[in-house]
Amino acid sequence: MGASEALKPAPRIAVSGLGKIFPGVTPVTALDNIQLEIGQNEFVTLVGASGCGKSTLLRIIGGLEYHSSGTLAASGRPIEGPGADRAMVFQHYSLYPWLTVRENIRFSRRLKAHRQQLTESDVERASGRADSLLELMGLSAMAQAWPSQLSGGMQQRVAIARALMSRPEVLLMDEPFGALDAQTREVMHDLILHVFKLEKPTIVFVTHDVEEAIYLGQRVVLMAPRPGRIDTIYDVPFGSDRRQDLKHSREFVELKREIVERIRQTAGMRTDTDLLARLSGGE
Amino acid sequence: MSRSRQTARPGLWAIRGPLSARHYTGFAMIGLVTPLLLWWGLVELGWLSKVFLPSPLAVWTRFLRWLTTDRLMADVGISLYRVMAGWALSALFALPLGLFIGTFRPVQALLEPLMEFVRYMPAVAFIPLVMIWVGIEESAKVAIIFIGTFFQMILMVAEDVRRVPTAQIEAAQTMGATRMEIIEQVLLPSAKPALVDTLRITLGFAWTYLVVAELVAANSGLGYAILKAQRFLQTDKIFAGIILIGLIGLLTDQLFRWLHRKAFPWAHLKH
Ligand SMILES: Nc1ncnc2c1ncn2[C@@H]1O[C@H](COP(=O)(O)OP(=O)(O)OP(=O)(O)O)[C@@H](O)[C@H]1O
Numbered sequence: 001m002g003a004s005e006a007l008k009p010a011p012r013i014a015v016s017g018l019g020k021i022f023p024g025v026t027p028v029t030a031l032d033n034i035q036l037e038i039g040q041n042e043f044v045t046l047v048g049a050s051g052c053g054k055s056t057l058l059r060i061i062g063g064l065e066y067h068s069s070g071t072l073a074a075s076g077r078p079i080e081g082p083g084a085d086r087a088m089v090f091q092h093y094s095l096y097p098w099l100t101v102r103e104n105i106r107f108s109r110r111l112k113a114h115r116q117q118l119t120e121s122d123v124e125r126a127s128g129r130a131d132s133l134l135e136l137m138g139l140s141a142m143a144q145a146w147p148s149q150l151s152g153g154m155q156q157r158v159a160i161a162r163a164l165m166s167r168p169e170v171l172l173m174d175e176p177f178g179a180l181d182a183q184t185r186e187v188m189h190d191l192i193l194h195v196f197k198l199e200k201p202t203i204v205f206v207t208h209d210v211e212e213a214i215y216l217g218q219r220v221v222l223m224a225p226r227p228g229r230i231d232t233i234y235d236v237p238f239g240s241d242r243r244q245d246l247k248h249s250r251e252f253v254e255l256k257r258e259i260v261e262r263i264r265q266t267a268g269m270r271t272d273t274d275l276l277a278r279l280s281g282g283e
Numbered sequence: 284m285s286r287s288r289q290t291a292r293p294g295l296w297a298i299r300g301p302l303s304a305r306h307y308t309g310f311a312m313i314g315l316v317t318p319l320l321l322w323w324g325l326v327e328l329g330w331l332s333k334v335f336l337p338s339p340l341a342v343w344t345r346f347l348r349w350l351t352t353d354r355l356m357a358d359v360g361i362s363l364y365r366v367m368a369g370w371a372l373s374a375l376f377a378l379p380l381g382l383f384i385g386t387f388r389p390v391q392a393l394l395e396p397l398m399e400f401v402r403y404m405p406a407v408a409f410i411p412l413v414m415i416w417v418g419i420e421e422s423a424k425v426a427i428i429f430i431g432t433f434f435q436m437i438l439m440v441a442e443d444v445r446r447v448p449t450a451q452i453e454a455a456q457t458m459g460a461t462r463m464e465i466i467e468q469v470l471l472p473s474a475k476p477a478l479v480d481t482l483r484i485t486l487g488f489a490w491t492y493l494v495v496a497e498l499v500a501a502n503s504g505l506g507y508a509i510l511k512a513q514r515f516l517q518t519d520k521i522f523a524g525i526i527l528i529g530l531i532g533l534l535t536d537q538l539f540r541w542l543h544r545k546a547f548p549w550a551h552l553k554h
């Protein structure tokens with residue numbers, strides 16, 4: 001091993017030869033020989049046809065699912081389970097409805113306080129970050145509200161703020177905006193890019209929306225199903241300053257068309273008119 | 284969710300539509316008073332013998348006599364004690380065990396099939412066994428109510444804990460929570476409203492086992508009074524006893540619901 005190689009920092013996330021088989025009557029190979037390195041402060045998005053293993057890969061990185069073969073490490077340490085260094089944002093139902101917005105965001109801080117036998121006032125003093133996050137997310141006015149009083153977009157902002165609270169090195173997001181309407185999504189996109197610049201986390205972001213994947217990601221990882229594998233990795237040629245009108249640029253539209261087309265090919269879905277005719281013929 | 288419903292003022296019969304407090308009280312009153320009126324009317328027609336169906340007035344007089352000269356409050360007191368003791372004892376064991384069944388799969392495999400099996404055994408059939416094992420003291424009556432309540436309760440508690448969304452647990456895991464912390468700070472608070480509901484419903488079960496429990500060598504209690512009245516064909520007293528049990532049940536039920544609203548305001552938000 002050369003000296004220069006030894007000095008190279010370990011990637012935030014290193015996945016090598018990773019496989020995942022769900023056992024069962026008919027075992028499913030959800031992931032096959034996955035090779036992926038994600039650097040520090042990189043924003044990577046995962047796209048691909050439904051069932052290609054995006055969620056499974058993300059959950060394995062998060063330590064919420066075991067892998068069947070291969071190796072996987074975060075900052076050079078093998079991943080053996082969930083940890084506070086890799087926070088996850090889910091699509092639904094992950095907020096704690098019995099806690100207010102502020103208490104939700106402070107949840108990880110409360111865990112810590114419990115362990116160190118701190119009093120409530122210690123927690124109070126340490127919660128300046130919760131307030132900054134509330135402000136960053138535009139939630140200051142809702143700090144004392146319960147999650148069920150918020151709109152879907154606001155709820156996801158709380159979930160993101162809660163995940164950011166303990167300054168995780170990696171933020172894992174599984175279709176976090178999948179249930180939101182188009183306008184709210186756009187707002188969330190710019191918000192998450194802002195957070196990315198400000199907090200400098202590493203983000204792995206799963207989506208089925210190619211436009212979202214390109215707009216947010218520095219690299220778009222396209223996965224293919226049966227067995228779940230990485231098909232192509234696209235470098236997104238846009239800098240860190242992204243605005244909504246970027247989506248209408250020729251380059252953006254072209255890249256989007258290319259990726260969408262490739263997903264369609266890998267999905268192996270038949271689109272021939274013959275089949276359509278038979279389906280609509282009602283036979 | 285409710286937004287689409289509010290485009291026009293919804294009628295009373297909208298599916299899952301809202302109902303004002305005034306309307307609610309009105310309908311509840313109709314539901315409660317109608318059977319009473321039917322009962323009264325049926326008696327007034329005079330087709331049926333008094334033993335078959337006593338008049339509401341006769342039941343009321345019997346109730347007053349019971350209260351003033353036949354130590355009604357003592358009967359209520361001892362029955363209340365038996366029901367509460369049997370139910371509380373069930374809760375004492377069912378809450379922790381149910382929590383573990385709903386949390387750890389090995390505990391589930393270990394206990395759940397057994398509990399499913401036992402809960403189909405009729406509590407009445409345990410009376411002779413309880414008499415042999417526990418005797419005929421107060422503890423025997425409490426034991427019968429325990430048997431009738433516990434096996435249902437433990438399964439309901441386990442289900443309440445299992446209903447906690449996985450995402451809530453996994454979110455805590457990725458925030459570095461340990462197993463103990465997840466149980467204390469996610470599973471319990473998340474399941475708490477459902478657990479209080481389970482306690483409320485199983486208290487109802489406990490009351491239904493009262494008469495069965497007081498079959499065991501009792502000489503006081505509401506269930507015992509009903510059984511004795513049966514022997515002497517005092518239909519009016521049977522009615523009085525049954526209605527009283529119903530009212531006490533209704534009262535504790537409402538108490539639990541009130542407690543639920545006070546303790547978990549977040550679970551009662553509309554939309
Ligand atoms: N717990 C499980 N048990 C068995 N099979 C599973 C399990 N979870 C996922 N799978 C299978 O693994 C494959 C990949 O699933 P995964 O949820 O990772 O796909 P995905 O890319 O996230 O799909 P989607 O876009 O629909 O969310 C699918 O074939 C799925 O049926």
Ligand SMILES: [Mg+2]
Nearest residue numbers: 054055056174
């Ligand atoms: Mg998925």
